[in-house]
Amino acid sequence: MRNLLLRLLDLPGERTQVARDVDSLHFFVILTTMAGAAFIAIAALYFMIRWHRRVPDEDARPLADARWRPPLWLEGGIIVSIFGLFLVWWLIGASQFVRIRVPPEHAENVYVTAKQWMWEFAYAAGRTSQTTLYVPAGRDVRLVMTSRDVIHSFYVPAFRVKQDVIPGRYTTLWFHADAPGRYPIFCAEFCGTGHSRMLGEVFVLAPEDYEAWIGAAAIDLAKRGHEVAAAKGCLSCHSTDGTPHLGPTWAGLYGSRVPLEGGGTAVVDEAYITESMMDPLVKVHLGYTRIMPTFLGRITPAETAAIIEYLRALRDTTPATLQAPLMGQPHRPEERP
Numbered sequence: 001m002r003n004l005l006l007r008l009l010d011l012p013g014e015r016t017q018v019a020r021d022v023d024s025l026h027f028f029v030i031l032t033t034m035a036g037a038a039f040i041a042i043a044a045l046y047f048m049i050r051w052h053r054r055v056p057d058e059d060a061r062p063l064a065d066a067r068w069r070p071p072l073w074l075e076g077g078i079i080v081s082i083f084g085l086f087l088v089w090w091l092i093g094a095s096q097f098v099r100i101r102v103p104p105e106h107a108e109n110v111y112v113t114a115k116q117w118m119w120e121f122a123y124a125a126g127r128t129s130q131t132t133l134y135v136p137a138g139r140d141v142r143l144v145m146t147s148r149d150v151i152h153s154f155y156v157p158a159f160r161v162k163q164d165v166i167p168g169r170y171t172t173l174w175f176h177a178d179a180p181g182r183y184p185i186f187c188a189e190f191c192g193t194g195h196s197r198m199l200g201e202v203f204v205l206a207p208e209d210y211e212a213w214i215g216a217a218a219i220d221l222a223k224r225g226h227e228v229a230a231a232k233g234c235l236s237c238h239s240t241d242g243t244p245h246l247g248p249t250w251a252g253l254y255g256s257r258v259p260l261e262g263g264g265t266a267v268v269d270e271a272y273i274t275e276s277m278m279d280p281l282v283k284v285h286l287g288y289t290r291i292m293p294t295f296l297g298r299i300t301p302a303e304t305a306a307i308i309e310y311l312r313a314l315r316d317t318t319p320a321t322l323q324a325p326l327m328g329q330p331h332r333p334e335e336r337p
């Protein structure tokens with residue numbers, strides 16, 4: 001049945017659990033709506049034949065003549081069950097949506113840069129690749145994506161995942177491929193004359209093959225991040241061991257929730273870190289002076305990825321001393337979400 005539906009709808013094979021779940025909901029919706037439509041069509045046909053006009057100019061029989069009228073509980077029951085069906089779809093869909101959107105805690109990060117008209121991938125171990133994305137089978141992979149020019153959309157039909165890739169912003173997507181194989185990547189957002197040629201491939205490798213491939217790179221992205229941070233002057237304001245300084249310490253910062261100037265809080269993730277580098281005055285950490293310069297145009301996407309990876313590496317570093325900002329209100333150490 002499932003294979004028949006896949007073939008009828010011309011869907012590629014399902015290579016992730018998410019793909020199977022998405023298809024199950026898809027098939028459930030299609031089959032129930034088709035059954036409903038068939039029921040209505042058959043009922044309409046029956047009524048047309050049963051009550052068609054038999055004599056020319058025959059008057060319609062008044063309703064009062066009808067021998068049977070459905071009781072109120074039946075009418076109410078039909079309305080409630082149709083509403084209930086929609087509610088079931090919504091509940092399944094909402095829970096799937098949350099699962100598809102929220103990446104597992106320890107997913108492996110791959111940084112994706114889209115540009116007219118190709119895909120570039122940077123791995124945490126320091127390797128890079130173009131067009132072909134290498135991932136291990138049976139592990140959670142999280143893509144942190146941005147665009148250098150216009151809006152693109154990263155789409156892997158076999159995984160049933162698709163996400164817009166937007167300039168000036170980071171979007172994420174995650175998947176867990178079942179088994180080794182090669183699957184096409186498409187750009188699913190019209191991005192110029194080369195849009196239809198903006199193709200790629202996900203190459204899912206057996207974990208040992210992936211380790212061998214990734215291990216061929218000598219540099220460690222987090223280490224590179226430390227070098228970039230030192231070269232760009234980040235470390236003259238941010239400490240990496242919890243020592244109070246002009247800016248918030250990077251020790252244990254990633255993944256924490258920080259208070260913002262003007263109220264509210266922000267979770268320190270790729271999006272917040274990137275925004276703080278490119279547009280530092282938008283969300284200022286409460287208690288710090290507004291002295292952070294913008295790095296827009298002064299740092300490449302690869303360097304940005306390296307710095308983020310460095311902050312991630314420092315996430316479990318416990319601040320050595322209780323961090324106290326130089327100005328403003330005292331504040332507690334960041335709480336973990």
Ligand code: CUA
Pocket residue numbers: 117151152153187188189190191192195196198
């Ligand atoms: Cu990139 Cu379409």
